[in-house]
Amino acid sequence: MGFRNVALVGLGLIGSSIARAVREAMPEVGLSGYDMDAAVRERAAQLGLVDRVADNPGDAVGDADLVILCVPVGAMAEAGAALADHLPRGAIVSDVGSSKAAVAASLRAVLPEAVVIPAHPVAGTENSGPDAGFATLFQGRWCILTPADDARVEDVQRLSDFWTSLGAKVERMDAKHHDLVLAVTSHLPHLIAYTIVGTASDLERVTESEVIKYSAGGFRDFTRIAASNPTMWRDIFLTNKEAVLDMLQRFTEDLSFLQRAIRLDDGDTLFDLFTRTRAIRRGIVAQGQDVAEPDFGRQSG
Ligand SMILES: NC(=O)c1ccc[n+]([C@@H]2O[C@H](COP(=O)([O-])OP(=O)(O)OC[C@H]3O[C@@H](n4cnc5c(N)ncnc54)[C@H](O)[C@@H]3O)[C@@H](O)[C@H]2O)c1
Numbered sequence: 614m615g616f617r618n619v620a621l622v623g624l625g626l627i628g629s630s631i632a633r634a635v636r637e638a639m640p641e642v643g644l645s646g647y648d649m650d651a652a653v654r655e656r657a658a659q660l661g662l663v664d665r666v667a668d669n670p671g672d673a674v675g676d677a678d679l680v681i682l683c684v685p686v687g688a689m690a691e692a693g694a695a696l697a698d699h700l701p702r703g704a705i706v707s708d709v710g711s712s713k714a715a716v717a718a719s720l721r722a723v724l725p726e727a728v729v730i731p732a733h734p735v736a737g738t739e740n741s742g743p744d745a746g747f748a749t750l751f752q753g754r755w756c757i758l759t760p761a762d763d764a765r766v767e768d769v770q771r772l773s774d775f776w777t778s779l780g781a782k783v784e785r786m787d788a789k790h791h792d793l794v795l796a797v798t799s800h801l802p803h804l805i806a807y808t809i810v811g812t813a814s815d816l817e818r819v820t821e822s823e824v825i826k827y828s829a830g831g832f833r834d835f836t837r838i839a840a841s842n843p844t845m846w847r848d849i850f851l852t853n854k855e856a857v858l859d860m861l862q863r864f865t866e867d868l869s870f871l872q873r874a875i876r877l878d879d880g881d882t883l884f885d886l887f888t889r890t891r892a893i894r895r896g897i898v899a900q901g902q903d904v905a906e907p908d909f910g911r912q913s914g
Pocket residue numbers: 622623624625626627628647648649650653683684685686688691692709710711712733734735736737738739740741742743842845849
């Protein structure tokens with residue numbers, strides 16, 4: 614059975630993308646929304662993102678059968694707690710957080726009576742805010758559900774069908790496994806991008822010369838990632854600390870191995886690795902997982 618009324622708490626990039634996608638894919642579904650930032654609420658109303666922009670979280674969820682928390686992972690507990698006294702019986706509470714085990718634990722702690730089914734659409738851009746969202750964001754992208762072992766199959770299936778209707782490919786996963794996988798495929802790449810852009814900027818300062826001005830393809834790609842939302846990424850690293858530190862340790866060891874190969878003029882080691890990684894990229898493209906690059910012209914928040 615589909616949902617009749619969906620409430621979105623947090624109307625930034627992901628919340629507004631869900632709103633736009635629901636409007637296109639399920640125009641019969643009622644949409645309400647709330648954001649703690651009054652300017653975002655005003656903009657959401659101007660854009661007509663939802664049928665009703667509420668002034669407080671309780672009002673937003675009063676008649677919802679699905680509530681999706683689209684706030685930074687460090688704000689999930691606070692956003693969830695604000696709903697505790699207002700959730701209709703049986704409503705499913707989900708989220709879109711980029712880390713899962715810590716978020717699931719904090720939501721269950723503040724909403725002990727609620728049906729909580731965490732989710733993570735693995736789709737986004739470096740932009741934030743209600744203007745940055747777009748309806749096709751989830752098309753062909755993974756959405757990973759991390760239900761607890763005792764979650765009701767029918768509830769999980771309903772949420773899965775919802776994401777499928779928005780164009781996503783749905784996968785179920787244990788929350789801890791999710792956090793380990795995403796630590797290497799998403800969190801570490803962001804940490805590396807933040808670091809390399811910071812290193813180049815420091816070099817510019819100490820050499821008192823222009824460095825970033827001459828950035829070409831590779832570095833520019835890093836600057837896009839390094840432009841990502843600081844609040845969101847601070848929270849991800851603090852809530853997925855263990856897995857990120859584990860992956861960082863492995864990465865550092867592999868980097869030292871390459872450092873040694875360069876120092877020893879060991880071209881074969883470099884060539885072999887680069888050949889293997891090229892094949893991985895080509896495999897991803899061949900499987901059609903290489904969705905269109907984000908539109909760099911899109912407005913950022
Ligand atoms: N940006 C991405 O690429 C991406 C992709 C997948 C998942 N996510 C996850 O989605 C969530 C939202 O990210 P986003 O990119 O939409 O961020 P965003 O900054 O664009 O939007 C977040 C919104 O949440 C609001 N907010 C913060 N605390 C709140 C609270 N307690 N109650 C109500 N509103 C509150 C903010 O005012 C803001 O408008 C994060 O958990 C993030 O990890 C992001």
